[in-house]
Amino acid sequence: MEVSVSHEKNEIIVRFSGRMDTPGAQEIAPQMNALTEEAGKTVILDCTDLTYISSSGLRIFLTFHKASLEKGGKVIIRNICNEIRNVFMMTGFLNLFEIQ
Amino acid sequence: MKKLLSPYSEAILNEYLEQLPLFKTMEAQLKTTIRDCLSDAGIHVAGLESRVKTESSLAGKLELKGYKYKSLADITDILGIRVITFYRDDVDVVASAIERLFEVDWENSVDKRKLHDLDSFGYLSLHYVCRIPDMPFRVEIQMRSLLQHAWANLYHDTGYKSGLEIPKEYIRNMNRLAGMLELADEQFSHIRTELTDYRRRVQTLVSTGNLDDVLLDGDTFKGYLELDPFGQLNRRIAAINQAEIHEVSLMPYLAIFKNMGCKTLGDIARIIKDYFEGAYQIACFQMGLTDLDIMASSVGPQNICIAYTLKNGGGKAGIRNLFDILNGPSESNVMMAEFILGQAKDLPFMNQ
Structure with a gap:
C-alpha cells in the first residue's frame, strides 16, 4: 500500500495505490494522521489506483473526514472503482463524503 | 476645527x-x-x-x-x-x-x-x-x-x-416606518411563540405514540429520529459481523420518505415495520459475504427504502432515484442500482 501527497494550487491531493486492507491501513496510518494537521483545507483523496478497501481503510477515511469537519475543511473522494463504491454504499458511508 | x-x-x-x-x-x-x-x-x-x-x-x-x-x-x-x-x-x-x-x-x-x-x-x-x-x-x-x-x-x-x-x-415618514417595523417585530415574536407551541404539541404526540396525527416535516422527522426508530434494525444488522455503528445524520432520508408518499410519521413507522425483514435480508446478503465490521447508522433506513422500492415495483429506476436523492444524480447510481437488483431478486422477502 502506498500513499503520495502533493500540494496543487489550493488543494492537497492524496493518491492511494494498492490494497487498503488491515496491514495496508496500518502502513499509511502515520502519514494520514500527520495529514490531519492540514485537514482544514480541501483534500482530494484520489483512489484511481486503490483496488480494495476493508473496515480498517474505511476507518482511515472516517478519521480524516472527522478532522476535516472539525477544522472546516473539505474532503473529496475521487475516482473510486465500482467495487469500492459498493463497499461505501453497503456500509452507509456513501453520502457522508463528496464522491466525484 | x-x-x-x-x-x-x-x-x-x-x-x-x-x-x-x-x-x-x-x-x-x-x-x-x-x-x-x-x-x-x-x-x-x-x-x-x-x-x-x-x-x-x-x-x-x-x-x-x-x-x-x-x-x-x-x-x-x-x-x-x-x-x-x-x-x-x-x-x-x-x-x-x-x-x-x-x-x-x-x-x-x-x-x-x-x-x-x-x-x-x-x-x-x-x-x-x-x-x-x-x-x-x-x-x-x-x-x-x-x-x-x-x-x-x-x-x-x-x-x-x-x-x-x-x-x-x-420625520413623519420615518415614524410611519417605525410603526410598521414595530408591528413586524411583534409578528416575528408571535410566530416564534406559535412555532414553539407547535413543536411542543408535536413532541407530545410523538412521545405518546400518536404518530398518525403528526404530519411529516423537517421538525417532526427530527423529533421522530430522537426516538431512534431504526435502532433495532441497525443493531440487528450490526450483529451480522459484530460491526461498530457509526452515528450519522439521518435527516437526508426525510426527502426519501416524502418521495415514497409518506404524509405522517405513522406512515414511516408502518414502512419500518413492514419492510424490517426485507431490509435485514439485504444487509445479510451484502455484509455477510464480507468481513466489514463498521457501518453507518444510515444502513437501516437505506435498506428499508430499498426493500420498499423493490417490493413496490420500483425496480432499477426506483433504486437509482433513491440514490439520486441521497447522493445527487450520477451515472454511478445506475451501477449501484443494478448491483442491488442483482443481489435482491433471489432474497426470500422478494418472493413472499
Missing part, C-alpha cells in the same frame, strides 16, 4: 485622553464577559457591538452640554456596548442577564420603549448604565431588537444628530 471649550470641559477632555487605554481594555473585556454570559444562558443574539466614544464626539458633547459634567466619571457613555437581539421579546431576557452580571445605575438608565405616547412611534431601545467592579467609570449598555436596530441606524443616517433641521414630512 478645534472646538472652544470651557476650562472644566478641557480638563474632562484631557482626563479622557489619559484614560483612553483603560476604556479600550475594558471594551474588549466587557464584550467577552457579556458574550460568555449570554452563551451560558443559551441566549442567541444577532449582534454584539461596542465603541469607545471618539475624542471629537466627546468634544462635541462637551461643547453642547459641558455644563452638566464636573468630571469624566459623570459621563456615562464613554464606553458603550450594544446587544442586538433577533426578537423583541429577547430584549428583556438580555436585560435580566445584564442585571445579574452588573450593578445597574437605575437613576440613569432609561427604557426608551416606554417613552412613547399611545399615538407615537420612533426609537425603541433599552439603555442601562452599569457600574463595573474595579472600574471608576460607568458604561452604557443598549439592548434592542434587530428591527429596532435597523430603524435606529437608518434614522441616524438621515443626520438627525447633525443639528440640521429635517423637514417634517421626512
Whole structure:
C-alpha cells in the first residue's frame, strides 16, 4: 500500500495505490494522521489506483473526514472503482463524503 | 476645527485622553464577559457591538452640554456596548442577564420603549448604565431588537444628530416606518411563540405514540429520529459481523420518505415495520459475504427504502432515484442500482 501527497494550487491531493486492507491501513496510518494537521483545507483523496478497501481503510477515511469537519475543511473522494463504491454504499458511508 | 471649550470641559477632555487605554481594555473585556454570559444562558443574539466614544464626539458633547459634567466619571457613555437581539421579546431576557452580571445605575438608565405616547412611534431601545467592579467609570449598555436596530441606524443616517433641521414630512415618514417595523417585530415574536407551541404539541404526540396525527416535516422527522426508530434494525444488522455503528445524520432520508408518499410519521413507522425483514435480508446478503465490521447508522433506513422500492415495483429506476436523492444524480447510481437488483431478486422477502 502506498500513499503520495502533493500540494496543487489550493488543494492537497492524496493518491492511494494498492490494497487498503488491515496491514495496508496500518502502513499509511502515520502519514494520514500527520495529514490531519492540514485537514482544514480541501483534500482530494484520489483512489484511481486503490483496488480494495476493508473496515480498517474505511476507518482511515472516517478519521480524516472527522478532522476535516472539525477544522472546516473539505474532503473529496475521487475516482473510486465500482467495487469500492459498493463497499461505501453497503456500509452507509456513501453520502457522508463528496464522491466525484 | 478645534472646538472652544470651557476650562472644566478641557480638563474632562484631557482626563479622557489619559484614560483612553483603560476604556479600550475594558471594551474588549466587557464584550467577552457579556458574550460568555449570554452563551451560558443559551441566549442567541444577532449582534454584539461596542465603541469607545471618539475624542471629537466627546468634544462635541462637551461643547453642547459641558455644563452638566464636573468630571469624566459623570459621563456615562464613554464606553458603550450594544446587544442586538433577533426578537423583541429577547430584549428583556438580555436585560435580566445584564442585571445579574452588573450593578445597574437605575437613576440613569432609561427604557426608551416606554417613552412613547399611545399615538407615537420612533426609537425603541433599552439603555442601562452599569457600574463595573474595579472600574471608576460607568458604561452604557443598549439592548434592542434587530428591527429596532435597523430603524435606529437608518434614522441616524438621515443626520438627525447633525443639528440640521429635517423637514417634517421626512420625520413623519420615518415614524410611519417605525410603526410598521414595530408591528413586524411583534409578528416575528408571535410566530416564534406559535412555532414553539407547535413543536411542543408535536413532541407530545410523538412521545405518546400518536404518530398518525403528526404530519411529516423537517421538525417532526427530527423529533421522530430522537426516538431512534431504526435502532433495532441497525443493531440487528450490526450483529451480522459484530460491526461498530457509526452515528450519522439521518435527516437526508426525510426527502426519501416524502418521495415514497409518506404524509405522517405513522406512515414511516408502518414502512419500518413492514419492510424490517426485507431490509435485514439485504444487509445479510451484502455484509455477510464480507468481513466489514463498521457501518453507518444510515444502513437501516437505506435498506428499508430499498426493500420498499423493490417490493413496490420500483425496480432499477426506483433504486437509482433513491440514490439520486441521497447522493445527487450520477451515472454511478445506475451501477449501484443494478448491483442491488442483482443481489435482491433471489432474497426470500422478494418472493413472499
